[in-house]
Amino acid sequence: MSTPTATEEEQRKDAPAGVRHTLRAGLQQFLAFASLLVIFVFFSIVSENFFNYGNITNILFSTVVIGTLALGTTFVIITGGIDLSIGTGMALCAVMSGVLIVNAGLPLPLGVLGAILFGGLIGLVNGLNVAVLGLPPFIATLAMMLVAQGLALVVSNSTPIYFDQTPAYIDISIGSIIPGANFPNAVIILAVAAVIAGVLLNKTVLGRYTYSIGSNEEATALSGIDVRRWKIVIYTLAGLFTGLAGVMISARLGSAQPATGMGYELQAIAAVVIGGTSLSGGKGSIVGTVIGALIISVLNNGLQIMSIPQEWQNVILGCVILLAVYADRARKSTTA
Amino acid sequence: MGAGRTEVARALVGADPVESGTVEMRGKQLRITTPAEAAKHRIGYLSEDRKHLGLLLEQDVNANVGLSSIREKFQSWGFVRDRAMRARSREVVESLRIRTPSIDQTAKFLSGGNQQKVVIAKWLVKDCDVLIFDEPTRGIDVGAKEEIYRLLNDLAAQGKSIIMISSELPEVLRMSHRIVVMSEGRVTGQLEAAEATQESVMHLATLRPETEAVR
Numbered sequence: 001m002s003t004p005t006a007t008e009e010e011q012r013k014d015a016p017a018g019v020r021h022t023l024r025a026g027l028q029q030f031l032a033f034a035s036l037l038v039i040f041v042f043f044s045i046v047s048e049n050f051f052n053y054g055n056i057t058n059i060l061f062s063t064v065v066i067g068t069l070a071l072g073t074t075f076v077i078i079t080g081g082i083d084l085s086i087g088t089g090m091a092l093c094a095v096m097s098g099v100l101i102v103n104a105g106l107p108l109p110l111g112v113l114g115a116i117l118f119g120g121l122i123g124l125v126n127g128l129n130v131a132v133l134g135l136p137p138f139i140a141t142l143a144m145m146l147v148a149q150g151l152a153l154v155v156s157n158s159t160p161i162y163f164d165q166t167p168a169y170i171d172i173s174i175g176s177i178i179p180g181a182n183f184p185n186a187v188i189i190l191a192v193a194a195v196i197a198g199v200l201l202n203k204t205v206l207g208r209y210t211y212s213i214g215s216n217e218e219a220t221a222l223s224g225i226d227v228r229r230w231k232i233v234i235y236t237l238a239g240l241f242t243g244l245a246g247v248m249i250s251a252r253l254g255s256a257q258p259a260t261g262m263g264y265e266l267q268a269i270a271a272v273v274i275g276g277t278s279l280s281g282g283k284g285s286i287v288g289t290v291i292g293a294l295i296i297s298v299l300n301n302g303l304q305i306m307s308i309p310q311e312w313q314n315v316i317l318g319c320v321i322l323l324a325v326y327a328d329r330a331r332k333s334t335t336a
Numbered sequence: 337m338g339a340g341r342t343e344v345a346r347a348l349v350g351a352d353p354v355e356s357g358t359v360e361m362r363g364k365q366l367r368i369t370t371p372a373e374a375a376k377h378r379i380g381y382l383s384e385d386r387k388h389l390g391l392l393l394e395q396d397v398n399a400n401v402g403l404s405s406i407r408e409k410f411q412s413w414g415f416v417r418d419r420a421m422r423a424r425s426r427e428v429v430e431s432l433r434i435r436t437p438s439i440d441q442t443a444k445f446l447s448g449g450n451q452q453k454v455v456i457a458k459w460l461v462k463d464c465d466v467l468i469f470d471e472p473t474r475g476i477d478v479g480a481k482e483e484i485y486r487l488l489n490d491l492a493a494q495g496k497s498i499i500m501i502s503s504e505l506p507e508v509l510r511m512s513h514r515i516v517v518m519s520e521g522r523v524t525g526q527l528e529a530a531e532a533t534q535e536s537v538m539h540l541a542t543l544r545p546e547t548e549a550v551r
Contacts, residue, residue: 211392
């Protein structure tokens, strides 16, 4: 090893945490980001309807629900777990929002808060099942997926709840807080949620433990960390994002649709994986997840604009997921 | 080995349930059911299987060194005080002479001896009173072994209690003040350093435990 000069040494030591993080997670995010760029440029060239303000806003708008779900589930996946209940959990939270705001007539902020907290409750139950009862996350959250779907139908009597009387609720998603810009609030909310998730993952003890548990759960426990408790916290956190997604989707649709939700969890998980988060745990980033979610909606949007049938869109999305996982494998074998 | 040493250590820190017996420290009986509780009482356990039970191989040195004490020492309001944690990491890396290009190096790229030192560093930063070292010198080179011996002696000199589990007799005889010998899951004897010899230890180690002898 050559001995670096004192100043070099100091510089390296004092590089801000953010820079180091970016460098370390660099490659994985770079790949995802480069793919997003390539897809973006491709659609811009092949279709003249793709690159304009209206359509870009559209793409961002359609990223919101999957993106919000993906943010929360990134934490769970980094711990090496999985959460299959987020899709139908979202539908249940949407219904709860309807029940609180439309049926019970609660003020909007309270209703929204209630729906989000209810998501947290779903997550808490998942966390207890996984951490205390020791159920495999796949099974625990698969069961919750069914429970949430059923409950959404039971609570709503299998009929949608409409927010016609509370236009302010609908404006949470499609209104525009920026005057004259016609830029949906939902996108801003997603951006804020992403920043919060990023701060939680990178700057807090919770974030560090999330990575530790995913890297080596047993070693983390033997290091004196109450792994059970932190897993419960992490699943609850994912549930809060599910609740937020429930609010966002029902505000966007103007109604809570109890029979929906199934399938969203897979799209969200796909976004996380495309973003470079490893399903085996210990690695991942919020930036990657946001890029992953954007890739999915850019693909959907671009393929739609090119009038490629829905069936083929799914085939292509599936191939993209495979590519992302191959890239992850290839990276691992070169660095190991 | 099947003598039950690791099992006792794991039970002491609550990694496995205690079947019988009690744990006392400074005359007070402790109820420890998880390693987290053990850590609260400032008892740390360094597993013999450092790759699987000691290190976060995919994480950097800094994350490993700070892991046990991040909540206690390097946070305010849930936020990691990164600067303080990194400063402390660099400090121990230097004082333990862990050979790594920087504290940002991924743990899996370090040599066995240096990995072991990272695990030790983790518990040093935690400032434990009782440290249980399970086969601390297994699979590391002679130079690193010597350094770890020196480190253990330093810690003992600072007043820390160290339980070293080892099956290497010369190491046991050289390092210990008191030797407890186990065989087939039972304690077969205790020796003070002065009276311990290869023969006396081996004799106890090969004893059939009393329960067996009675039958």
